[in-house]
Amino acid sequence: MHIERLYIGLPDHCQVEHQRVELSAGAGIVGDRYFGRADEPGQNITLIEAEVLEAFALAHHRAIDFSISRRNVITRGLRLNELVGREFQLGGLRLRGVELCEPCAGLGQSLASAELPAPAIVRYFLRRGGLRADVLSSGTLSVGDGFLPSPAPAAA
Numbered sequence: 001m002h003i004e005r006l007y008i009g010l011p012d013h014c015q016v017e018h019q020r021v022e023l024s025a026g027a028g029i030v031g032d033r034y035f036g037r038a039d040e041p042g043q044n045i046t047l048i049e050a051e052v053l054e055a056f057a058l059a060h061h062r063a064i065d066f067s068i069s070r071r072n073v074i075t076r077g078l079r080l081n082e083l084v085g086r087e088f089q090l091g092g093l094r095l096r097g098v099e100l101c102e103p104c105a106g107l108g109q110s111l112a113s114a115e116l117p118a119p120a121i122v123r124y125f126l127r128r129g130g131l132r133a134d135v136l137s138s139g140t141l142s143v144g145d146g147f148l149p150s151p152a153p154a155a156a
Helices: 050-059 105-111 118-125
Strands: 002-009 015-018 020-024 045-049 073-076 087-090 093-100 131-135 139-142 147-149
Touching: 002 020, 002 139, 045 050, 050 073, 050 118, 105 118
Parallel strands: 045 073
Antiparallel strands: 002 015, 002 073, 020 139, 045 131, 087 093, 087 147, 093 131
């Protein structure tokens, strides 16, 4: 269970791949288009499972660029849906899963083809589109960093 890829989203919606990124508690990824936007929980960072993107590519006979998901963190070996409402650690940094990152029309349009229209793509990624999370501690996140669940609360 680790980080496979890291991306910073630019204002023009391009994704730039990085080997490491700086996270700031309560603000997100330094340099990301959503950095500092805290008007709603879950805007600090987004994650998606590499396996979901690979399964889509295999099922539809196409190569896929992980950046097209427009998520910041691509994970491997980690079931992200199970982290909604839970704290966890990536690379020693604390995060809290806020909600599922459901697919938007932009994702559908970017992957659409004559054989596979945008609405079908959006339906495919429902409940598989990743996780929105809040950043609870500051520091560096790197490709290859591992996952740890937060310890269970102490019994009273």
